Amino acid sequence: MVQQVTPLKIIEEGQRLWDSDRQPAGCTHCHRTFLAPDSQIDSSCPLCRIGHLEPQALRINPSEPERVLPFRIKTEHLRSMYTQFTSGVWIKSEDFTIENLLQRTQKIFWPLWLVDSDVEGQWQMEAGFDYQVESSKEYFQDDQWRSRKIVENRIRWEPRLGGINYHVDNVPVPALEEHQNRQQMTGAYGLENAGPFHLDQSNNASIEAPDLPPADAWPLAKPQVNKKLSQVCTEAAGAQHSQNFSINGKYQNLNWTQFLLPMYTSYYKDDEGTPQILVINGETGEIQGPRLASQKRGWRFAAIIGGIAAVLLLLALLGFLISPIFPPASILAVFSGIFGFTAGIGALLPAIWPSQWNRKNQSPVIIKRD
Amino acid sequence: MTEHPNHETQIAIEGFEQVDSLVSGVTVYAPKSKPQEGEKSKVYDCPNCGATTAYDISVGGIACEHCGYISPVKSKTLGKIADEFEFTLETISQAERGWGTRRQGLHCHVCGAELSLPQGVISTSCPYCASNQVNLTTSLEEFIQPRFLIPFKITIEQTHQLSKTWLGKGWFHPDELTASSVMRRFSGIYLPFWTFDANVTAHWKAQIGYQKTVRHYNASQKRWETRTKIEWRWENGTVPINIDDHLVTGSSSQHISHKILERIYPYQMKDLTAYHPDYLAGWQAQAYETTLTDAWDTGKQAIREAAREACYQDIPTSHVRNFSMTADFADESWRYILLPVYLAAYKFQDKTYQIMVNGQTGLVAGQKPVAWWKIWLAIAALLLPGLILGLIGLPLLLIGGAGILPIGAGIILFGIGSVLSIMLYNKVRQSEAK
Known part of the structure; x- marks a missing residue:
């Protein structure tokens, strides 16, 4: 049984929040919603980089986020990260440069829900208790036995059950429909490093608004709350491990607040001019996104090298033709032929390499929403 | 996370009891621990006539000789599925203590044996040394309680018959030794054993x-x-190598012959039964004197030698040098059990002799006194033909050279006689050996 407390309210278009210049805004292309400062209204969407942000009404928890994980990766660290990221891509699109990536970098906080709940009910589980057993290894050499004791750690599983009347605080649960993809892009965060939210921490950063309302997030939240409860019950039983935890209880006084996680985004344009989004975890610096080689530039290189090869082969042919009347031309013909043939083969490399690279280096991409 | 100030949920679950919780707001229930049988006292009086009752093999339960009251023992035959315990200090320290019924200790001041006797017995002969100089002592409560036993299957009457047959075997025992003198002294006793399992x-x-x-x-x-x-x-x-139920006696070798005991092996573990005090009513039982760790050391030595033997068998030829090996023990476990033995100790010419009968299978082994004059006579009879032939042959050889044949035959007969004499001597020594 769940007693929901819905914290959502409609914030009208242009209405400011938290005594700041932040207002609800949505992307004209991907329709993601943000709490953006005035300076970012009408600028490009920090996530899809196709549409732009326009003020719009939003149904959201109007109170300030409860906790935030600050940016540990500073903007000055990004150059070396981008350098490492782009190294190895031999034929990049002209737009795929470190300077472009740096220039286009934006800070974003993306949301999790923090759920508080009073839980009353009955639980049961198999509690695991660590214990040690003594074993031995016997050695026989030179007609003598030697013995070595070995201590092994084992877990003894015993049934435990009981009642619980407990307040669970700040259980992080998804607040975005694309949470799984976002987590795949950013990698893990050390949530224990989070602190209370202060507005000044979010300067120049967009704050993405939750699009998964509490009612829809509860099925995802419940297992997380139960996981927390299993840890509490394991501790209560004096055990070190638990398995097959189940609880039959009432979840009351649910309280939903926001938890903000830091990330950077940037992009480069591929051959078709489509923005390819890169995501950097603002805490760990883990960087994800497509590292595409440019097929177009590959063809261009191939054409240039192929052209040189054709000229050299033509020279070789000419040399052979005039060699009966001018014998030294045969030497020129041989060398031209060899170089021309080698260049012809070499022209295949830039033509083939980009597609091979792009096939081998597939990485997760941020969900494109049209 | 913070605790909720409300009262703790109260629940009652069958088979579970509330235990301490380390977190406020959470109640914890664990399976009820088995009652500490060692703390309970039980007196074996007949509910009908008040006479003392005892375990009767023929009825498989507690019986009253006076009024015919019978009460079967409420215990299950578990066989090889009987629980085994790991080598944890925790298991050992948590092992239940005591005997589960009111019994009294007996300390023999002659051989030092510690026995546990049913209450009411004031004095008895020590089954190990036949000494009557005994004093009662307090119960041996510091011991781990046995969890399993094999009940007596052989009755005292069958034991008499088996021992009579066994004593009747062999011509070299004193004529004064009659079966009846031994039979009067047979007593059934549960002896302590450790069994060990391991994968090596x-x-x-x-x-x-x-x-x-x-x-x-x-x-x-x-x-x-x-x-x-x-x-x-x-x-x-x-x-x-899989080691299954390797037996190590828990009795001290000071007052019980391990050699004789091993000769009444094996015991059939399929009859292993959950320990119940009723089985011990009216019977003697000995608590272990060899601790678990000492017994395991003994068992391990035997097991690793068995492993060495298995390794040699794995070698395809008999030519082996620079042999070395390791034996990795895994899944080691133990049981503390009681096994039924009939013991008889008797004195003959100031020497104490032991006889044991396997209380489950009826196998008999023990010491028999030897009539040495019969042995010397037999040895003389074995050696004399060769000696006489030699003595006959010697003068014949001096006279004319015809003595070579009797001397040769004499030497051969003397050799054969010597070998047989040594074999006979060893056999009779073994008969007396502890």
Whole structure:
């Protein structure tokens, strides 16, 4: 049984929040919603980089986020990260440069829900208790036995059950429909490093608004709350491990607040001019996104090298033709032929390499929403 | 996370009891621990007539000799599924203590044996040394309680018959030794044993010699000859060994002969039954004197020697040198059990002799006194023919050389007689040996 407390309210278009210049805004292309400062209204969407942000009404928890994980990766660290990221891509699109990536970098906080709940009910589980057993290894050499004791750690599983009347605080649960993809892009965060939210921490950063309302997030939240409860019950039983935890209880006084996680985004344009989004975890610096080689530039290189090869082969042919009347031309013909043939083969490399690279280096991409 | 100030949920679950919780707001229930049987006292009085009752083999339960009251023992035969315990200090320290019924200790001041006797017995003969100089002592409460036992299957009457047959075997025992004198002193006793299980993986490495026949040219003889040669190769192997119910006695060798005890093995573990005090009513039982760790050390020595033997069997030839091996023990477990033995101790010419009968299978082993004059007579009879022939042959040889045959025959007969004498001597020594 769940007693929901819905914290959502409609914030009208242009209405400011938290005594700041932040207002609800949505992307004209991907329709993601943000709490953006005035300076970012009408600028490009920090996530899809196709549409732009326009003020719009939003149904959201109007109170300030409860906790935030600050940016540990500073903007000055990004150059070396981008350098490492782009190294190895031999034929990049002209737009795929470190300077472009740096220039286009934006800070974003993306949301999790923090759920508080009073839980009353009955639980049961198999509690695991660590214990040690003594074993031995016997050695026989030179007609003598030697013995070595070995201590092994084992877990003894015993049934435990009981009642619980407990307040669970700040259980992080998804607040975005694309949470799984976002987590795949950013990698893990050390949530224990989070602190209370202060507005000044979010300067120049967009704050993405939750699009998964509490009612829809509860099925995802419940297992997380139960996981927390299993840890509490394991501790209560004096055990070190638990398995097959189940609880039959009432979840009351649910309280939903926001938890903000830091990330950077940037992009480069591929051959078709489509923005390819890169995501950097603002805490760990883990960087994800497509590292595409440019097929177009590959063809261009191939054409240039192929052209040189054709000229050299033509020279070789000419040399052979005039060699009966001018014998030294045969030497020129041989060398031209060899170089021309080698260049012809070499022209295949830039033509083939980009597609091979792009096939081998597939990485997760941020969900494109049209 | 913070605790909720409300009252804790109260629940009642069958088979579970509330235990301490380390977190406020959470109640914890664990399976009820088994009652500490060692703390309960039980007096075996007949509910009908008030007479003392005892475990009766023929009815398989508690019986009253006076009024015929019978109460079967409420215990299950578990056989090999009987619980085994791991080698944890926790298990040992948590093992239940006491005997589960009011019994009294008996300390023999002659051989030092510690016995547990039913209450009401004031004095008895020590089954180990037949001494009557005994004093009652307090109960041996510091011992781990046995969890399983094999009940007596052989009655005292059957024991008399078996021992009579056994004593009747062999001509070299004193005529004064009558079966009846021993029979009067038989007493059934549950002796303590440790059983051990383990999976041992033995890895061996050795130089193995393979015989090879080689042809070579003998220059001096100017011909080809063959000779055998041993080619040595380093080899290794792995042998898995499963040890199941390896028995180690929990009795001290000071007052019980381990050699005799081993001769009444094996016990059939399929009859292993959950321990119940009723089985001990009216019977003697001995608490262990060899601790678990000491017994395991003994057991381990035997097991690793068995592993070495298995490794040698794995080697395809008998030529082995630089042999080394390791034995990795895994899944070691133990049981503390009681096994039924009939013991008889009797004195003959100031010497104490033991006889044991396996209370489950009826196998008999023990010491028998030897009438040494019969042995010396037999040895003399074995040696004399050769000696006499030799003595006859010697003058014949001096006279004319015809004595060579009797002397030769005498030497052969004397040799045969000597070998048989030594065998006979060893056999009778064994008969007396503890």
